[in-house]
Amino acid sequence: MSQPTQERPIPTGDQEKALAPALGWPGGSIADGVLSKLPKDAFMGAGAGNQVLIVVPSLDLIVVRFGSQMEKDSFWGGIENCLVNPLMDAIMKIKTKRGLL
Numbered sequence: 001m002s003q004p005t006q007e008r009p010i011p012t013g014d015q016e017k018a019l020a021p022a023l024g025w026p027g028g029s030i031a032d033g034v035l036s037k038l039p040k041d042a043f044m045g046a047g048a049g050n051q052v053l054i055v056v057p058s059l060d061l062i063v064v065r066f067g068s069q070m071e072k073d074s075f076w077g078g079i080e081n082c083l084v085n086p087l088m089d090a091i092m093k094i095k096t097k098r099g100l101l
Helices: 012-019 076-097
Strands: 044-045 052-058 061-065
Touching: 052 076, 061 076
Parallel strands: none
Antiparallel strands: 044 052, 052 061
């Protein structure tokens, strides 16, 4: 069995590179406006059946969704209407109520 180490999972100099959007799409640019409620620093990956990983560094938010496709006729519409928009609306409502906007 290996011994535990004190190494950091991501070396200090590489942390910014690890957080930079590389796979997926930067928020706001997907199909020119789809998922427009996501902050501009958001990035994501998506797969079959609306399985999705969304990372929003500015909100300290990671969303992972597994399951079947949410809207029969629209891959991105399901993600936008059933996941992203309700989530971002709830976050904005809480931030507004707490005077964080």
